[in-house]
Amino acid sequence: MxxxxxxxxxxxxxxxxxxxxxxxxxxxxxxxxxxxxxxxxxxxxxxxxxxxxxxxxxxxxxxxxxxxxxxxxxxxxxxxxxxxxxxxxxxxxxxxxxxxxxxxxxxxxxxxxxxxxxxxxxxxxxxxxxxxxxxxxxxxxxxxxxxxxxxxxxxxxxxxxxxxxxxxxxxxxxxxxxxxxxxxxxxxxxxxxxxxxxxxxxxxxxxxxxxxxxxxxxxxxxxxxxxxxxxxxxxxxxxxxxxxxxxxxxxxxxxxxxxxxxxxxxxxxxxxxxxxxxxxxxxxxxxxxxxxxxxxxxxxxxxxxxxxxxxxxxxxxxxxxxxxxxxxxxxxxxxxxVKEIETLREGEAIQHTLMIQNEEIQLENMKGNSIELILEDIMIKKGFFYMAIGDAAKLVFSADEGVFTLERKSYVDGEIERRQCKLRELKAIRIFIDTSSVEVFLNKGEECFSSRFYPTHNEITVGGSDVKLELYKWRLKKIC
Structure with missing residues (x-):
């Protein structure tokens, strides 16, 4: 010994x-x-x-x-x-x-x-x-x-x-x-x-x-x-x-x-x-x-x-x-x-009111590798909504099927892999992105998705068929 x-x-x-x-x-x-x-x-x-x-x-x-x-x-x-x-x-x-x-x-x-x-x-x-x-x-x-x-x-x-x-x-x-x-x-x-x-x-x-x-x-x-x-x-x-x-x-x-x-x-x-x-x-x-x-x-x-x-x-x-x-x-x-996480926020939130009609929008001032995003007042009249986080993760909600999906580009072979849950409606999303991790809280805690991922860039892209929402972004302090 x-x-x-x-x-x-x-x-x-x-x-x-x-x-x-x-x-x-x-x-x-x-x-x-x-x-x-x-x-x-x-x-x-x-x-x-x-x-x-x-x-x-x-x-x-x-x-x-x-x-x-x-x-x-x-x-x-x-x-x-x-x-x-x-x-x-x-x-x-x-x-x-x-x-x-x-x-x-x-x-x-x-x-x-x-x-x-x-x-x-x-x-x-x-x-x-x-x-x-x-x-x-x-x-x-x-x-x-x-x-x-x-x-x-x-x-x-x-x-x-x-x-x-x-x-x-x-x-x-x-x-x-x-x-x-x-x-x-x-x-x-x-x-x-x-x-x-x-x-x-x-x-x-x-x-x-x-x-x-x-x-x-x-x-x-x-x-x-x-x-x-x-x-x-x-x-x-x-x-x-x-x-x-x-x-x-x-x-x-x-x-x-x-x-x-x-x-x-x-x-x-x-x-x-x-x-x-x-x-x-x-x-x-x-x-x-x-x-x-x-x-x-x-x-x-x-x-x-x-x-x-x-x-x-x-x-x-x-x-x-x-x-x-x-x-x-x-x-x-x-x-x-926990509420203490909000003390990591730097400055005021950047806010967008988004109306998406069968299009894809790249949100330049929403990118970052240490950020918090809140999507509120989500209205999806029909079809679907998605948000891509860099090139390695994507959130997708099908209003027609009532299914939420987290897609990830596998760090093993580069193939797209998925995790899903049933969701009657999507009203709010809170997302924590930290370099190589993402944590997603749906409808204020109803469902959660936690994953490691390894993006090569950190642009945020949204798209959908007929969607309206409020989007807020905070930069989060580095403490590690």
């Missing part, structure tokens, strides 16, 4: 070695969280603790691929300006030697408790998983307490990503799992003290109930109350496409229902994808001091052409979404960019 001190020194050396190379990348983002070097994936331990937001993340600093993960660490006072802290967790102990995998954070007795999965493999590749605890007095330095849960009977070692919360005087933990008969499941545990945990059973999935036959693995579960309902977010693996649904390699979404903390019973509805774009996975939420339920997600998908991104030649890979506030509207989880 390599010591914690040595691993930290090696990480610092790697960051320094490739700092200039990373910063030379023309596709480096302006206002999204990225790794200083190497690969970033799942958000971990998202919490507002004392006067700061803390976002930990899965980090492989030594290559742009997966491996024995560290916990990287960002802090922020406002969810907009982020400071990269020293490494929070290194895979330095026997119970985590092949990676400190994903987990969560909770405050207790004035301290921060983080729970994570210790990944262990032997020389033959056989896996063991341990749910581990580390405690911090300052939010920066962590004292590892070691495993608190081992894999119970009935599950394979694909047993990871603990999310902990407090409810009705006790602590609960959900863990992403796979049963012995290779069914995706969420396992439920309870505790009185955060160190001794009892296995209640399967919360959902595992061959029974509405999600009994729903893929072979559930990752990154997150359970919370929203609008009087119990929401369970998770990322199922092994789904096959159905119509416009499930077209990424793996999915991320939620079910809505009612959780009984006395019995551990959870009755819920159908699974809904949280984001319809190409790149969205492993979302995690926190409840902040304003009472907002805030979500951040990894803007990528595992095993989905990850090694084809052009940023790899500059020694870095992947980023997070912008923070989003969640609300429950008519039984559906909707997402809204």
């Amino acid at each position: 390599v010591s914690d001190t040595t691993l930290r020194q090696d990480v610092m050396a790697e960051v320094a070695k490739y700092k200039e190379t990373v910063n030379q990348d023309p596709y480096r983002l302006n206002y999204h969280i990225m790794p200083p070097v190497g690969l970033l994936n799942d958000p971990n331990g998202f919490i507002q603790w004392k006067d700061s937001y803390h976002l930990f993340y899965q980090w492989m600093p030594f290559k742009t691929d997966h491996g024995a993960k560290f916990w990287g660490h960002y802090t922020s006072k406002d969810l907009v300006h982020w400071k990269h802290e020293e490494v929070a967790l290194t895979p330095s102990e026997w119970f985590e030697k092949n990676g400190c995998y994903s987990g969560s954070a909770i405050e207790h007795d004035g301290k921060m408790y983080v729970f994570y999965t210790g990944n262990v493999k032997d020389d033959t590749g056989k896996r063991d998983s341990y749910q581990c605890l580390a405690v911090s007095h300052d939010g920066i330095h962590f004292d590892k307490k070691g495993p608190v849960i081992e894999v119970p009977e009935g599950y394979t070692p694909h047993f990871r990503d603990p999310k902990v919360w407090e409810q009705d005087g006790q602590f609960f933990m959900v863990i992403g799992a796979q049963t012995n008969d290779l069914k995706g499941a969420v396992a439920l545990f309870t505790s009185k003290n955060l160190t001794d945990w009892d296995h209640v059973g399967i919360l959902t999935g595992g061959g029974n109930g509405q999600l009994g036959e729903f893929g072979y693995m559930f990752e990154c579960p997150d359970m919370f109350e929203l609008g009087g309902k119990s929401i369970l977010i998770f990322s199922p693996q092994g789904l096959t496409p159905e119509g416009m649904k499930y077209h990424n390699v793996y999915q991320a979404g939620y079910v809505c229902g009612q959780f009984d903390p006395m019995t551990g019973d959870y009755q819920h509805g159908e699974f809904e994808e949280l984001d319809r774009g190409f790149d969205f996975y492993a979302p995690q939420t926190t409840l902040d001091q304003e009472g907002r339920r805030i979500l951040m997600a990894w803007m990528s998908v595992p095993e989905q052409n990850e090694q084809q991104h052009p940023t790899i030649q500059y020694k870095w890979l992947h980023n997070m979404t912008i923070p989003r506030e969640l609300k429950l509207v008519d039984g559906k989880v909707q997402q809204f960019p």
Whole structure:
């Protein structure tokens, strides 16, 4: 085993070695969280603790691929300006030697408790998983307490990503799992003290109930109350496409229902994808001091052409979404960019009233690689409307079919690929463009599309058959 001190020194050396190379990348983002070097994936331990937001993340600093993960660490006072802290967790102990995998954070007795999965493999590749605890007095330095849960009977070692919360005087933990008969499941545990945990059973999935036959693995579960309902977010693996649904390699979404903390019973509805774009996975939420339920997600998908991104030649890979506030509207989880994002706006908005009649219009003063666009009062009397963002992304709405489409030029082979959803009408669009990422919010949070893309220019072009709308544009500050 390599010591914690040595691993930290090696990480610092790697960051320094490739700092200039990373910063030379023309596709480096302006206002999204990225790794200083190497690969970033799942958000971990998202919490507002004392006067700061803390976002930990899965980090492989030594290559742009997966491996024995560290916990990287960002802090922020406002969810907009982020400071990269020293490494929070290194895979330095026997119970985590092949990676400190994903987990969560909770405050207790004035301290921060983080729970994570210790990944262990032997020389033959056989896996063991341990749910581990580390405690911090300052939010920066962590004292590892070691495993608190081992894999119970009935599950394979694909047993990871603990999310902990407090409810009705006790602590609960959900863990992403796979049963012995290779069914995706969420396992439920309870505790009185955060160190001794009892296995209640399967919360959902595992061959029974509405999600009994729903893929072979559930990752990154997150359970919370929203609008009087119990929401369970998770990322199922092994789904096959159905119509416009499930077209990424793996999915991320939620079910809505009612959780009984006395019995551990959870009755819920159908699974809904949280984001319809190409790149969205492993979302995690926190409840902040304003009472907002805030979500951040990894803007990528595992095993989905990850090694084809052009940023790899500059020694870095992947980023997070912008923070989003969640609300429950008519039984559906909707997402809204947090209000603090508006502090990135520079100056007054540029405004256009557009009337499009079977034509295409190039909007010169709307272009930019770090911008926010708002389209309001959209009226499409018939036919269609589209907006092209550079030469690598296009938004299309067919009023006749009631279908919204995000098109992207593949960074793998240059072919056009699509993600879609049904939409009764299109009333408003809010778009965040950041060099090589685009996040689209339809009808003020009704649907979302998040994707990486790699344009060669940043002109904005609109067109359609019979369309009227108001268009606003802001330049957004560079903070990264």
